[in-house]
Amino acid sequence: METRKYNFSAGPGMLPLDVLQKAGGEIQSWRGSGMSVMEMSHRGKEFMSIAEQAEADLREIMEIPDNYKVLFLQGGASSQFAMVPLNLLCNKGKAEYYRTGSWSKKAIAEAKRFAEVTVVADTESDGKFTSVPAEGAVVHGSDAAYVHYTPNETIEGVEFPYIPDTGNIPLVADMSSTILSRPIDVSKFGIIYAGAQKNIGPAGLTVVIIRDDLIGNARDGTPAMFDYKIHADAGSMYNTPPTYGWYLAGLVFDGIKRNGGLKAMAEINQRKAGKLYAAIDASSFYSNPVDPACRSWMNVPFTLADAGLDASFLAEAKEAGLITLKGHRSVGGMRASLYNAMPEAGVDALIAFMADFEKRNG
Amino acid sequence: METRKYNFSAGPGMLPLDVLQKAGGEIQSWRGSGMSVMEMSHRGKEFMSIAEQAEADLREIMEIPDNYKVLFLQGGASSQFAMVPLNLLCNKGKAEYYRTGSWSKKAIAEAKRFAEVTVVADTESDGKFTSVPAEGAVVHGSDAAYVHYTPNETIEGVEFPYIPDTGNIPLVADMSSTILSRPIDVSKFGIIYAGAQKNIGPAGLTVVIIRDDLIGNARDGTPAMFDYKIHADAGSMYNTPPTYGWYLAGLVFDGIKRNGGLKAMAEINQRKAGKLYAAIDASSFYSNPVDPACRSWMNVPFTLADAGLDASFLAEAKEAGLITLKGHRSVGGMRASLYNAMPEAGVDALIAFMADFEKRNG
Numbered sequence: 001m002e003t004r005k006y007n008f009s010a011g012p013g014m015l016p017l018d019v020l021q022k023a024g025g026e027i028q029s030w031r032g033s034g035m036s037v038m039e040m041s042h043r044g045k046e047f048m049s050i051a052e053q054a055e056a057d058l059r060e061i062m063e064i065p066d067n068y069k070v071l072f073l074q075g076g077a078s079s080q081f082a083m084v085p086l087n088l089l090c091n092k093g094k095a096e097y098y099r100t101g102s103w104s105k106k107a108i109a110e111a112k113r114f115a116e117v118t119v120v121a122d123t124e125s126d127g128k129f130t131s132v133p134a135e136g137a138v139v140h141g142s143d144a145a146y147v148h149y150t151p152n153e154t155i156e157g158v159e160f161p162y163i164p165d166t167g168n169i170p171l172v173a174d175m176s177s178t179i180l181s182r183p184i185d186v187s188k189f190g191i192i193y194a195g196a197q198k199n200i201g202p203a204g205l206t207v208v209i210i211r212d213d214l215i216g217n218a219r220d221g222t223p224a225m226f227d228y229k230i231h232a233d234a235g236s237m238y239n240t241p242p243t244y245g246w247y248l249a250g251l252v253f254d255g256i257k258r259n260g261g262l263k264a265m266a267e268i269n270q271r272k273a274g275k276l277y278a279a280i281d282a283s284s285f286y287s288n289p290v291d292p293a294c295r296s297w298m299n300v301p302f303t304l305a306d307a308g309l310d311a312s313f314l315a316e317a318k319e320a321g322l323i324t325l326k327g328h329r330s331v332g333g334m335r336a337s338l339y340n341a342m343p344e345a346g347v348d349a350l351i352a353f354m355a356d357f358e359k360r361n362g
Numbered sequence: 363m364e365t366r367k368y369n370f371s372a373g374p375g376m377l378p379l380d381v382l383q384k385a386g387g388e389i390q391s392w393r394g395s396g397m398s399v400m401e402m403s404h405r406g407k408e409f410m411s412i413a414e415q416a417e418a419d420l421r422e423i424m425e426i427p428d429n430y431k432v433l434f435l436q437g438g439a440s441s442q443f444a445m446v447p448l449n450l451l452c453n454k455g456k457a458e459y460y461r462t463g464s465w466s467k468k469a470i471a472e473a474k475r476f477a478e479v480t481v482v483a484d485t486e487s488d489g490k491f492t493s494v495p496a497e498g499a500v501v502h503g504s505d506a507a508y509v510h511y512t513p514n515e516t517i518e519g520v521e522f523p524y525i526p527d528t529g530n531i532p533l534v535a536d537m538s539s540t541i542l543s544r545p546i547d548v549s550k551f552g553i554i555y556a557g558a559q560k561n562i563g564p565a566g567l568t569v570v571i572i573r574d575d576l577i578g579n580a581r582d583g584t585p586a587m588f589d590y591k592i593h594a595d596a597g598s599m600y601n602t603p604p605t606y607g608w609y610l611a612g613l614v615f616d617g618i619k620r621n622g623g624l625k626a627m628a629e630i631n632q633r634k635a636g637k638l639y640a641a642i643d644a645s646s647f648y649s650n651p652v653d654p655a656c657r658s659w660m661n662v663p664f665t666l667a668d669a670g671l672d673a674s675f676l677a678e679a680k681e682a683g684l685i686t687l688k689g690h691r692s693v694g695g696m697r698a699s700l701y702n703a704m705p706e707a708g709v710d711a712l713i714a715f716m717a718d719f720e721k722r723n724g
Contacts (some may be wrong), residue, residue: 005396009403012605020390020398027386028379034367034685036382038564038610041686044638054558074566078601082585110586197602202400204436204566204604212468223588224443224472225437239440240559242604243374248400323396324403356636 003329010299010325011177012197014341028340030113037247042240047247051236054250061256064209065187069234071208071228073247077176080193080206080231081110082336084172086222088190088214089115090317092145096120098138098164101153102330103174111148118144128331129156129269131291146170146190152178152296155328157175157288157316157335159296163188170214177298179207180256180340182266188288190214196245199340202253205245220277236362256340265340272338272347273297279351303333309361310334320353322337368511368708371686372516372661373539374559376703379415381613384605394577398607404602409609411664412596413456416612423618426548426571433570433590434598441588442568443472443556446510446534448584450552451477451577454507455665458482460500460526463491464692465516465536473510476581482507489520490693493653508552510533514540514658516560518692519650521699524678525550539660542618542702543568558607558659562703563614567607618702627702634700634709635659641713647720665695672696681717684708714715 007014028038040047052253055070058221064070073079085095095115097108101124111117116346121133140147147166152159154177163185164171170190178192186192186209195203210228218227230238256265277295280286280302288295288302310326310333317325327335336350369374369376388671392399395408402409417432426432439466446469447457457477459470463486482502483495502509509528514521516539525547526533532552541556548554553572558671559565572590580589592600618627623718642648642664650657650664672688679687689697698712 003396004391006399007401009397009406010399012401012403012602015398016400017390022402024386024389027389028368028382034365034683035369036372036377036683039369039371039374039376040384041374042565044371044686074438074604075437076601079436079585079587082587085431086585142388195602197605202604202606203404203602204607221475221583223441223448223475223585225441225444229371239376239438240557242436242564242607243559244564245566245604246712255424287687324406 001249003321005321005323006342006349007323007334008338008342009349010198010328010335011195012203013337013339015248016216016252016255019248019255022251023248038244042237042243046075047243050247050250051186054246054253057250057253057257058207060179061253061261062184062186062245063321067212068186069210069212069215069232071210071231072241072249073161073206073208073231074204075207076195076203076241077174077193078110079104079220080116080174080208081107083226083228084146084191085111085114086226087218088136088170088172088220089219090145090217092143094118094141094144096140096144096147099124100132100150100179101158102155103153103176104148104150107148107150107174115145120147128289129153129158130289132158132294134158135162136165140166140169142169144169146172147251148174150174152298155331157290157296157299157301159294161294161300172213179267180262181269181298183262186196195251198337201249202245204242205249207249225261240300244248251297268344269297269338269340271341272344276300276336276338276347276351279354283358285362286354298339299335301331301335307332312346312361313357316357317353320349322350322353365683366681367685367686368413368704369712370698370700370712372560372690372697372699373557374700377563378614378617378703379700381610381617384609384613393442400606400659402605404599404695405607409605412612416608416615419612419615419619420568420569423542423615423623424546424548424571428549429574431485431572431574431577431594433572434611435568435570435593436566436604438470438557438565438568439536439555440468442536442570443469443590444476445590446508447476448472448551448588449580449590450508450532450534451581452507452579454505456480456503456506457578458509458531459501460495460509460510460511462494463520464517464690465538466510466512467517467534469510469512474568476508482509487610491515492651494520494522494656498527502528502531504531506531508534510534510536515658516661517650517693519658519661519663521656521660523656542624542627543659545624545671558611563611567611569611569684570578580663581675585666586718589594615626630706631700634704634706635662638662638698638700638709638713641716645720647724648716652709658670660701661697663689663693663695663697663698665689669694675719678719679715682711682713685713
């Protein structure tokens with residue numbers, strides 16, 4: 001077996017090694033069925049058992065209330081950017097959005113095709129996003145169909161340390177890069193959606209957790225594939241779902257369940273991020289621009305004091321088995337994504353490498 | 363390694379064993395990269411090389427002209443049912459559809475959300491679909507934005523033995539269950555689309571082959587994810603594509619290339635289907651209702667003279683390692699899907715089992 005590396009990709013990101021091992025071991029035949037999960041009819045009893053177990057496990061680890069449906073869809077968060085307004089606007093034309101980074105900007109741009117968007121908070125300053133509004137600082141209008149925010153901005157590494165209180169207005173969250181990183185109170189949300197490729201499974205699967213009363217109001221002219229009701233009524237099998245991604249997600253959920261659930265994940269994630277931020281803050285060679293009150297546990301952008309060293313940092317890191325550390329072009333520098341599947345040993349190795357690199361170049 | 367079975371699923375269907383073996387062998391680390399293909403950033407050089415090779419191989423085996431784009435999307439044929447009218451109607455409100463089975467019915471129902479649909483041919487008779495219009499029998503109106511048809515109806519096992527001549531009107535084909543089964547002249551089409559889960563790869567990937575001049579005309583209010591131009595301009599990476607499916611599709615394309623291309627596939631497929639139809643026709647115990655001129659190479663539905671024997675046929679077939687033979691509920695009886703990955707030995711085994719079952723029960 002070839003050596004695995006510590007892969008800090010922002011997504012698609014690392015998957016748990018035991019998930020890959022299990023998937024590899026049964027790729028030609030799942031539990032005596034004589035077929036790969038990829039080859040199963042989605043309506044057959046084998047895949048139905050996989051699908052149902054995955055949903056049951058996700059409901060258990062996230063403590064999803066019974067009045068929420070869990071949908072396993074395609075199209076990524078980018079599809080949800082349109083599905084949310086198409087399904088939630090009803091007779092109201094207005095929607096409120098928090099603008100706290102690159103992904104909320106994309107959500108806003110797409111929503112504007114369908115809705116009158118009110119940006120209720122905009123934290124851009126000098127072209128950068130490094131903070132979120134103070135808790136309680138945003139007042140929500142009663143005429144909004146919903147409020148949308150991005151709890152964790154993958155590119156900027158900015159994270160809300162609280163859930164906005166929107167009263168009776170449904171709160172919609174793009175949790176692509178933070179879902180399953182810690183326990184959350186699902187009952188505070190109208191919709192939670194997440195592309196799978198960070199903390200859930202492979203790209204091509206999108207999980208949507210939606211409160212029952214928000215289903216069934218798609219506007220006229222909505223494509224069937226963008227209507228939550230059609231997917232909810234069909235148990236996410238209106239058409240052929242991304243079966244292999246659903247199966248892998250199930251393996252991930254099962255692993256979280258067996259390893260102490262989201263509370264245990266939160267402890268590890270907080271510790272992983274905490275030690276990396278501590279190392280950055282203790283150095284004048286590295287820096288992170290984000291307000292310490294809203295630094296992301298999942299995505300840690302950092303810059304070198306001398307950007308001229310970026311290329312050699314990346315090359316030497318790669319030699320040391322630490323890969324995909326290059327920051328997003330809009331932010332520059334480095335970004336270490338520390339999703340659930342990144343072992344704590346990977347963070348330790350990164351910190352040690354950073355110290356050594358600083359010693360040699362600082 | 364557990365025994366593989368002959369899986370006659372209509373989709374998701376069998377994948378070539380060597381593709382599963384290769385994927386399993388590198389599931390923890392692709393070619394020394396230290397990461398699974400599932401874990402790769404879609405914008406990194408590793409995945410880019412996989413993606414580009416897959417497209418190049420598909421272009422080679424299908425001989426796709428340079429004025430066509432190849433898109434690797436999500437959402438299945440069901441998403442294309444909406445994307446086609448949303449992108450092709452332009453100022454024309456009309457579209458023409460052939461109605462030859464369950465899937466063209468679904469395409470029509472979805473198109474009606476957006477277009478004035480003219481059904482130019484309807485082969486339903488007594489609630490069944492068993493034929494296609496005679497070649498040249500359908501006249502196309504010059505005011506149609508496009509003509510849509512379903513070259514192979516997966517559920518009914520009905521296949522067009524010709525490509526409709528639509529003159530200057532773009533021809534759009536749902537080739538989900540027939541793409542890669544034989545050479546086709548791509549230049550006769552405006553758009554060819556196909557869900558991957560029959561002849562291409564795992565569910566969750568959709569391949570769209572579209573002529574350049576049909577890109578860039580999405581109507582106002584089309585979600586970004588449903589706009590061909592957005593995907594074409596971004597090289598199918600407007601958002602995170604279904605990377606693992608794209609990779610597996612590449613392995614399938616490579617296999618076809620190494621094994622004689624689509625001409626070789628066509629010979630094998632014609633032989634596989636031919637011998638099964640011959641066995642059915644030679645028996646009064648089994649029957650297939652489809653006009654012999656338009657019987658599908660890919661999906662062979664058949665009924666037993668005594669439907670009371672269906673359950674024991676299925677149970678005994680399963681014992682013999684022949685699985686997922688139950689017909690679609692709308693047609694009844696059995697259905698043997700003979701996609702590219704079904705070995706000829708699987709068809710031989712099915713025919714032998716059928717003869718034996720008939721001997722014992724006929």
